[in-house]
Amino acid sequence: MKQSNAAEKLTADQNQLAKHAIQVHKFGGSSLASAQCIVRVVDIIRQHCQLNDIVVVSANGGTTDALFALYHQAILQTETLEISLHDIKSMQAQLISELLSSSNEKRLLTQLDADCAQLKKWLENSPQQHQADILAFGELWSARLLSEVLSEKVCPSFMVDSRDFLVIDNDKACQVNTQVSKTQLYQLKQRHKLAVITGYIAKNSQNETCTLGRNGSDYSATIMASLVGALNVTLWTDVDGIYSADPRVVPSARKLHRLPNGVAKELGRLGNPVLHAKTLQPLTDHSTHLHVASSFDPSISGTEIGKFGQIAKQELSVTFLNDLLLAQSDSFTGNLGEQAQQEFSAVCGDDKAGFIVIHQEQQKAVSQWLASHDTEVKFTPASILATVGHKVIHHGDVQARFKRSLRHSKTFARVNSPNEHSIMAVLTQACTTELLNNVHHDMTKDARHIGLVVAGLGNIGERFLEMLPAQLSRVPALENVHLVGLVSSKKALFNNDGIEVNQALSLYQKDAQPIDKSELMSWLANHPYDELVVVDVTPSEQFSLLYEDFFKQGIHVIGANKWAASSSTDNYKSLLASAAKSKSLWFGNTTVGAGLPINYAINDLLNSGDNITEISGIFSGTLSWIFETYDGTLPFSKLMLDALSQGITEPDPREDLSGRDVQRKLLILARAAGFELSLADIKCQNLVPDALQTLSIPDFLAAADQLDSFFSEQLNQAKEQQCCIRYIARFSVSESGKLTAKVGLEVLSNNDAFANLTPCDNIFQIKSGWYQENPLIIRGPGAGRDVTASGIHSDLVNICQRLNTRQSQVKLKGID
Structure with missing residues (x-):
């Protein structure tokens, strides 16, 4: 207000x-x-x-x-x-x-x-x-x-x-x-x-x-x-939430964004420093959700406790209690043992082995209770170390991991809690910081949850989603990736408990709701995941303008969208600075070359200490097809209309013939190579005559034969030199540091590396300190739904591999 x-x-x-x-x-x-x-x-x-x-x-x-x-x-x-x-x-x-x-x-x-x-x-x-x-x-x-x-x-x-x-x-x-x-x-x-x-x-x-x-x-x-x-x-x-262990003791503890009620109650019972045993009792019969948030930084999403789906139920945490007593007696077996556990609200117990674990201040009361049964008792100082999670006692893999994590410690017994949410190890010595950290590492090392939001459900977006189920099942780095959002220009479907990947598109058609920018950002700013990745498969400049907000929220972006990476120099610098400040990752290998690893190659050269001096090639799959196919047999306009009918060109072929797409791609690669320049610094030859540039699409297509004489003349002149014509992008830097960048039609020798491509192929040539006389060449399909979608998946795997090894900084003011 x-x-x-x-x-x-x-x-x-x-x-x-x-x-x-x-x-x-x-x-x-x-x-x-x-x-x-x-x-x-x-x-x-x-x-x-x-x-x-x-x-x-x-x-x-x-x-x-x-x-x-x-x-x-x-x-x-x-x-x-x-x-x-x-x-x-x-x-x-x-x-x-x-x-x-x-x-x-x-x-x-x-x-x-x-x-x-x-x-x-x-x-x-x-x-x-x-x-x-x-x-x-x-x-x-x-x-x-x-x-x-x-x-x-x-x-x-x-x-x-x-x-x-x-x-x-x-x-x-x-x-x-x-x-x-x-x-x-x-x-x-x-x-x-x-x-x-x-x-x-x-x-x-x-x-x-x-x-x-x-x-x-x-x-x-x-x-x-x-x-x-x-x-x-x-x-x-x-503190800004509940963690997988006490963050004062376990520096690698990660925030648990959502906890089922029963798990939270068990954590409170077993020593969590923020939750307390009685806190959740009044909410047992209510649908109330409990949030834990930091008043010192209210903008940070905290922890929510309530009724959730399967993703929240996968969370594991480790807690401990020292200063306990192990009480052993014949009276703690059978029905009397069950009665004793209830009477003293025992931390744990085993009515077959005849013991209960209690708090030290209960020793006198337990002794008096046993005196009435005329049985002896043995008290031993003890502690418990527990793995807590939803119905965790039924997960054999968790039981086995917990047992292995304790193999070097002296464990008196392992006990499953009656509520089924914890496995406890009873120790006859104090639980040390070293043991707690080791067990926490073994139990939670693969527990980071990554939310995935896909924006753009067109041809490429659909193919990406079709490929996603197989990728999630076969790639270890994607084990904890959950599809949680689908966004189009006007509607969105979000589900914190995950969207079933095999039914993603049908669920979107059935359940998506209208959404505006503020509602989208509100959901993204309050997502319940360790990390959130937005995959932008839209062609929208408006959506690219949200990247700054994404980065400010620490959200990671995989962009097939070229607008942000080829925006003004000031905006591009601002985006890089925002991403760096919040440690957001920004991958865009498919902005140029579809699935070809051109961005990766440039990055590897720079990381290895090389200096790139020239980038050139054929960057448009559409123009590659047109000029590899154009031999004068058909007029250029007929060939262009044929490409349009096959879906090779944009619905308005002038988008391809203008060269603007190639210009943006060259700018993206030059910036990736570490050079500062803008679109205005790249000369661009528009292949559409001025008279045709402002017509409507139908009028342009009707007048397309006006293109024929120009291209026929260019082709014939090239043939006279035993050459060919290709639309080439070139960027270079001289020894004095002068930058030259242009895209346009060139006459090439028929033996040139750019002259003989499979139609639709892209080719990228890089010259550098190490690749000067014999340039590095990357060639392959530069368009297509399969190769582009696979390129996005490559970025997703890469980004998740990095995130899975990242340690989040615990924001801790202190615990009451």
Whole structure:
């Protein structure tokens, strides 16, 4: 929202707003740690929230820790209590002063004074009785401040103390009284205002303050989502998503863009540093999707958790828990073993082998439980290392890989989780960083997912798609490539769970929807893949203008489209700079020569240290056919019309005869060779007389015999010299550095390398420091749906080989 019209937009008619599904946005402590952070949060809310959404907040960063320290000082009756209380108050007062206008500042400071007076009273007289009330102040202050800032700068807002509606049974289980909580929440809602609600705190059935445990604000957010039936919950935090391992410990961890609900819940149970065990519980019976995103860089696509198809179900991650206990007893076998696992929510267990794995603080409770069964128990320090994925215990290849990855470690047992989403190794020593990294490498080294979008579904695009199923099944580099988008000039089909490649074109015809540029870029900017490759098989200059946006989003491009690579010098330089900055790859081998490896050859020469001095040849398959076939037996116009009827020329043959296509191709190759020039620097002979250039296509074809005398004269003059005529492109650089470039009709010896081609062939001749007397020549079909489509596939394999070895930089501010 623009600030000037924010209030107007957010205070629109309630019936209109009700059409939008409610969203819940939760901001963690690090996201609210300073005035600068809060300003960033306000901007996120401005862009992403509607009035009927809910904002849930943690305490400002560091506040809860400070309140805990204050509580312990009160218990110990230390002399620094007064100083610590003053520091907390000063920190809050500074945030208020930095963010609010003078009138609201004065009011909130007065409320802060009252709160601190109450806080001091509890700390001095009854800290243990009021522990939860003391800790609750962090969320109370955070919500009050954010609500006031929003009311000043964005839209009408109100603060809600979650203790006024959220009822749980007790601090330990934190089970929600759903009906009471839902009724009371709806009674507190205010029309035309955005609700800012405290996380982490609630009340029990005795009306006493309770806390939901560390990271309880995430749990609060999902509870509120379940109460209001929210479509989405976004956890705005200090990392940009969920990773395949803890990125603080495993530098090669990759972001998991989408996670099935069950897998995410298992990750939270087994120690993921962002997800927490209780967070997903309230969403079990809802279709709500959970997002994890970074408030420090909201433009980066985060992780989405929900119900997904097969691609998301292929994701694997590795997690660990140290400081556990392995408890072995006869009572942990059979039915009693199952009962013990449920009673203590064991990390894992085996009722045949007679053991469970528990957290250290559960040792006393387990001992007491076993005492009632009069059996002995052996406790051993332990840890677990787990591979987590959708129904992973049913994948024999994953089981085998996990076993191999642990071959050098002392493993007590391997256990499959009852929910089927994890395979756990029980270790009788701590899980080391080295072991974690080694296992993560073995389990996820081939897991990068690459999304493929094909733009242009004409002759070449169709052939590319026809060839795709066989390529995906036989080329290892394409193992994790998924066709996810099909785009034409007016319609598109996108499917995050993949488009069935064998039915791609029929699915497009059936399901494609109208799309404009902004909708296309919105989808591409939020794709759920490690990498995205756009294959541009369009002839569209308009589509090529999107390359800059693609590169800014880190999207890779394979272009058979010549427009971008032959655009103005300034635009071409800008595209190269944008691609380099975002590490986007841009391949275009089929822009010249269809599937012939001319671009690869030039690149290889440059990489090997050679200097290219000349590029020449016949670059047009159409003009190759025409001049190899034209011998004077038929008038030139009849030959041209024959080529048109066979589909050899463009629908308007003047596109070929103008030489502009050859001119662009020469420019592309010269730039690929490292030279800076533009189309204007390349002289171009147009073979169409001025009088015919502006006619309509039918009128031009009707007057085509006006071409005959010119070409007959050119051919006869060449024959008199025992030569032939060909349309040649030439680029050269002199020893002094002078560039010369032209395309046009030339008279060649019948023995020339360019004189005797199979009709439609292209030929490229390169002279360089190493290929001077005996030039490098590449010759072959320069057009055709098969060779062009295969050239695009070659680019796809090349680009995927590079991407599969690329390590993404983990953007990590820290984990709460």
